[in-house]
Amino acid sequence: MTDSILDTTPLDPRAQPLIAALTIEYERRYGDYFGEPAGQELLRYPAELFAPPHGAFLLLLRNGETIGGGAFKRYDGQTAELKRVWTRADLRRQGLARRILLELEARASRQGYRRLYLTTGFRQPEAANLYLDSGYAALFDTRLDPEAYGHLPFGKDLREPGQTSALEDLRAAHPGAVAG
Structure with missing residues (x-):
């Protein structure tokens, strides 16, 4: 069994299994909860946003699969926004998402970003737990029902992990987001 990381684009045919599985998963978890088919979210951003020097798109391959x-992608001059962190459903709970997350953090840091920002859906508790366990600060009140937010924002200072003072503007960007 050989795993490798491939830097590529969402247009790479090898990305199609990821995109297809994400579409199915988003549709299953959210349907049209947000006012449109959940799979539409995957089409929201042009592929070039995920290309260097401002972005990155990685695939984790096992024996070529x-x-x-x-x-x-770029969020602002010092912040990259994580998107599409995913592992195949039958291979979850093996640390693969954490490996992808670490690779993305390293690339973002090398590309000059100081912080990472992301949102995940309220019906994805395993993703929220991954981010919390990986040192991301919840930019919302974790005591409230996650459905009240819809999208759950998280942030991480790459230079000083654990510091949250450099994340306050990200917290302020979300109405109703308060210290968690």
Whole structure:
């Protein structure tokens, strides 16, 4: 069994299993909860946003087969926004998403970003737990029902992990987001 990370784009045919599985998962978890088919979210961003020097798109391959992936794009001059962190459903709970997350963090840091920002859906508790367990600060009140937010924002200072003072503007960008 050989795993490798591939830097590529969402247009790469090897990315299609990731995109297809995400579409199915989003549709299953959310349907049209947000006012449109959940799979539409995947079409929201042009592929070039995930290309260097401002972005990245990674696939995790096992023996040449796509088993995971993730991406980031520029959010602002010091912040990259993570998108599409995913692992194949039958291979979850093996640390693959954490590996992808670490790869994305390293690339974002090398590309000059100081912070990472992301949102995940309220019906994805395993993703929220991954981010919390990986040192991301919840930019919302974790005592409230996550459905009250819809999208759950998280942030991480790459230079000083654990510091949250550099994340306050990200917290302020979300109405109703308060210290968690």
